[in-house]
Amino acid sequence: MRIKRFEAPDTTTALAMVKQEMGDDAVILATRTIAAGRGSIVKKGQETKVEVVAAMDYDLEALSEAGALPRAEKAAPQQPPQQPPRREPPPEPEPLPVPAPPSALTGPGAIAVAGTDELPAIDRSTSHLEAHDLRRRFAGMLRQQHAVGSTPIRQPATPTIRRPTPPPAAKPAPDEVAQWRDQLIGQLAVARLPETPATNGPAIIALVGATGVGKTTTAAKLAAWFSLHHGLKVALFSMDCYRIGATDQLRTYAKIMRLPCEIVLRKQDLTRAIAAHADRDVIIIDTAGKSPYDETHVKELQEWFAANKAIAPYLVLSATTKKEDLANTVTSYRALAINGLMLTKIDETRTYATLCQQVVASQLPVASVCTGQRVPEDFMVADLPFLAKLFRRGWEAVVEERISGSGCNDWTVQPHREAP
Ligand SMILES: Nc1nc2c(ncn2[C@@H]2O[C@H](COP(=O)(O)OP(=O)(O)O)[C@@H](O)[C@H]2O)c(=O)[nH]1
Ligand SMILES: [Mg+2]
Structure with missing residues (x-):
C-alpha cells in the first residue's frame, strides 16, 4: 500500500x-x-x-x-x-x-x-x-x-408481508352462544347397547374409526361392561391384521377377562367365527385403524360386513380430533351404515363445542363415552344428562360424577363370572 x-x-x-x-x-x-x-x-x-x-x-x-x-x-x-x-x-x-x-x-x-x-x-x-x-x-x-463474500454480507432485511387486517369478527353475545349450544344439545340422541341376553343370535358390534382413537381400548371396556356389569356372554374378535402385535392387545384383555378371542384375518374367517360363537350374547369386533381418507379401507370393511347383516358398525370418535377431520371421518364411514358413535378421550380436552357440533351434525346417536385410559373404569354407556352437562359446562362439571360414580352410569362391577 x-x-x-x-x-x-x-x-x-x-x-x-x-x-x-x-x-x-x-x-x-x-x-x-x-x-x-x-x-x-x-x-x-x-x-x-x-x-x-x-x-x-x-x-x-x-x-x-x-x-x-x-x-x-x-x-x-x-x-x-x-x-x-x-x-x-x-x-x-x-x-x-x-x-x-x-x-x-x-x-x-x-x-x-x-x-x-x-x-x-x-x-x-x-x-x-x-x-x-x-x-x-x-x-x-x-x-x-x-x-x-470476503467481508460479512449484510443480509437484506426480510421483506415484511403485510396482510390486510381482517375486519374484527363480530363476537356473538354470550346468551346467543348459550342459546345456540342448547339447541345443539337438544338434538343429541343416545343409542342403547344390549343389556339382556340375546334371544335371536348375538348382537354384533364392530368398532371402526381412525388409527389411535381408542377402538381396541373401547372394545375391551365394552366387553367388560357387558360381561361384568350385565353378566352377558361376550366374545372378542380382532380384525386388526395390519400392524405387528395389534391383535396381542385385544388378546391380552380377553385373557384377563377370560373371554374367547378370535383373530379374523379373512372375510370367510369372519363368517366362520360368528357361526362358532352363535351362543354368545354379544360379539365385539375390533377393526384395524386406517386413515379416514383411505377409501379402500372403508370399501373393504363394507365387503366384510356384508357377509352378516347382524353386524352393527359403531364409529369411534376421539374428542381430540380437529373439526374438519371429525366431519370427514363421519362422511367417510357413513358408507358402512353406522349405528352410533362411541366417543373417546373426552378427558384429553377441555373444549367440547366442536365435538358437540359434529355429533349433532352426524345425526347419529351416541352409544358410549370413554373418559380415560383405564380398562374397565373409564367407560360409560351414553347418557343424555351427562352429555348435556359435559357440552354445556365442561369437564369440571362431570369429573366428580365420573370419579364417584354418582351418576346414572355408576360402574358397579359384578362379581367375576367364569367364562364358559
Ligand atoms: N386419555 C384417554 N386415552 C385413551 C382413551 N381411549 C383410549 N386411549 C388411549 O389411546 C391409545 C390408543 O388406543 P387404542 O385402543 O390402541 O386405539 P386404536 O388404534 O383405535 O385401537 C392408547 O394409549 C389408549 O390407552 C380415553 O378415553 N382417554
Ligand atoms: Mg387397535
Whole structure:
C-alpha cells in the first residue's frame, strides 16, 4: 500500500491532487485543516490549508478491518473544513448525478494535469463532483467486496408481508352462544347397547374409526361392561391384521377377562367365527385403524360386513380430533351404515363445542363415552344428562360424577363370572 500526504489551500484542490497523482482508486484516509504556515495547529485569525492523506495499492479488507474506510469516508470532503478556507466555495446541494469531470488544479502546491501546463480555474461544481465521485467509488468498492463474500454480507432485511387486517369478527353475545349450544344439545340422541341376553343370535358390534382413537381400548371396556356389569356372554374378535402385535392387545384383555378371542384375518374367517360363537350374547369386533381418507379401507370393511347383516358398525370418535377431520371421518364411514358413535378421550380436552357440533351434525346417536385410559373404569354407556352437562359446562362439571360414580352410569362391577 502506498500512502501519501497532500496539502492544498482547500479540499477541492487537495482531492484533485490526489486523483491526479494516485488515480481513481485512491482512498482518502484522512482530511484535516491545518495552519497555512509552519506547524499544524491553527491559531485564531491564522490562514489555513487542508491536509489529505490518501492511499493506493491498498488491501481493502485490511483497511476495512482497521476501520480506515469508515474514517476515510467520514473524512471525505463533503464536510466543509472546520474553519472556512479563504477560497473554499460554498457547499452545493447533493447528490450530483453528473459523472466526475477531469481534475482541475490551481493554487499553491497544485500539480499540472498530465500532458498540459494549463491550469484551469476551479469552478464550484468541480469540488462536489469530486466528492461525489469518491463516495460513489467507495460504495462501489464495498459492494464489490461484498459480492465476492470476503467481508460479512449484510443480509437484506426480510421483506415484511403485510396482510390486510381482517375486519374484527363480530363476537356473538354470550346468551346467543348459550342459546345456540342448547339447541345443539337438544338434538343429541343416545343409542342403547344390549343389556339382556340375546334371544335371536348375538348382537354384533364392530368398532371402526381412525388409527389411535381408542377402538381396541373401547372394545375391551365394552366387553367388560357387558360381561361384568350385565353378566352377558361376550366374545372378542380382532380384525386388526395390519400392524405387528395389534391383535396381542385385544388378546391380552380377553385373557384377563377370560373371554374367547378370535383373530379374523379373512372375510370367510369372519363368517366362520360368528357361526362358532352363535351362543354368545354379544360379539365385539375390533377393526384395524386406517386413515379416514383411505377409501379402500372403508370399501373393504363394507365387503366384510356384508357377509352378516347382524353386524352393527359403531364409529369411534376421539374428542381430540380437529373439526374438519371429525366431519370427514363421519362422511367417510357413513358408507358402512353406522349405528352410533362411541366417543373417546373426552378427558384429553377441555373444549367440547366442536365435538358437540359434529355429533349433532352426524345425526347419529351416541352409544358410549370413554373418559380415560383405564380398562374397565373409564367407560360409560351414553347418557343424555351427562352429555348435556359435559357440552354445556365442561369437564369440571362431570369429573366428580365420573370419579364417584354418582351418576346414572355408576360402574358397579359384578362379581367375576367364569367364562364358559
Ligand atoms: N386419555 C384417554 N386415552 C385413551 C382413551 N381411549 C383410549 N386411549 C388411549 O389411546 C391409545 C390408543 O388406543 P387404542 O385402543 O390402541 O386405539 P386404536 O388404534 O383405535 O385401537 C392408547 O394409549 C389408549 O390407552 C380415553 O378415553 N382417554
Ligand atoms: Mg387397535
